Amino acid sequence: MTSSEYPVYEVFGQKDRLSFHTHVGSIRAPNPEMALQMAREAFFRREAVVDIWVVPQDAIYSAARDPAYLPAIGDDKKYRLPSGYDNAPHWKRFKAKAMTIEEVAEEMTAKRR
């Protein structure tokens, strides 16, 4: 006997071409095509998106079901972060300025005139 209960699809939307798909919620639908239509109507009535993904919920294997799969928290990870290094006073001692990646990115992607 076929159940009339639809499977659950998790819904992801992509805001623009250079953004990652972001989870927004879930819907029930009888098949992936209808899941896309339902997702569009349920979540993207106002927001513009360039893409929608629907993923069968049981295809998702979540780390939260076992904390052993999660990254360790509470460790001091400052050595992994740019903010863990205070180079500016050292550069200053040499009469130079510290450099950030943001300013490099800005220079490299500045529109060419």
Added chain:
Amino acid sequence: MDDPIRTREFLERLERGDKIEATDWMPSEYRDLLIKQIHMHGISEIMGAYPEKEWVPKAPTIRRKLALNAKVQDEIGHGQMLLRLAEDLSRPYGRGREALMDDVIAGRVKFHNVFHMAAPTWADAGVIGFLVDGGAIITQAMLLDSSYAPYARMLKRIVAEESFHMQHGESVVLALAEGTEAQRSMLQEAINRWWEPMMFFFGPREMGRGSQRMMEYKIRTLTNEELRQKFINRYVPRVRALGLTLPDPKLKQDPATGLWEYTDPDWDWFNRMVRDNSGPMSQARIALRRFAHEEQRWVREAVRRASDELARLPGA
């Protein structure tokens, strides 16, 4: 031969500033250029982890060891992310991770000249973060604008992590620069070793046909020479501020154009090294990759088989 109408429509998309997805139609030349570029980029991330990996056990403090280890992890991670993109593009050719990695061992894919070089002192580990990551960041920041959306998206993530590499490299270099005479001269020698390879890093003054086509397809947006000039312009003043010198008597900025004069690297020597894997450390590092890839293949196969068997069990 690609359909000329679709090709024209594709070029119009690029002209409008549209971004291309893996599943979009694309001319085979565009696909092949992307595969070549991203495959080489991904493999360079992995081979680039080796010179620094050598310094993890010998780092001077526990904090430096943690940081360097974290950086090596990041680089291998970048390799993974980029290889995934190259794999998606290679799907029509039926080539996956195993094939793309086999190419390293068979010498069918090149990796950046800098990763063929030796890193004999702790200062080299610092200067790699300072100059090599510095140069790679300039190239990768340009690629944030790439017409191939999966590449541009992944680079956002990669560049964010590179920010730590940059600060870490500078921190090591600054500590040595503020150190004893012996530390300063170790740093100077490392800079002397890495400057010429960095001049080669950005490629020939006159770009080859492939690189030119990549500009036309907006896969990249700046020429080799533009990238090299931006690098020189940022790093010469920084090295000089530290009271150190650069091993190039020709280095001079034209006050009118802002462009730097520099001595050409030994193009033939470096080209041969990259093509034939004949650099000082090329074969030793490829041997490490061969060990990981070929001699551990049975482990990957065993895990794969065990997973398949488990999935077949009743109630799985």
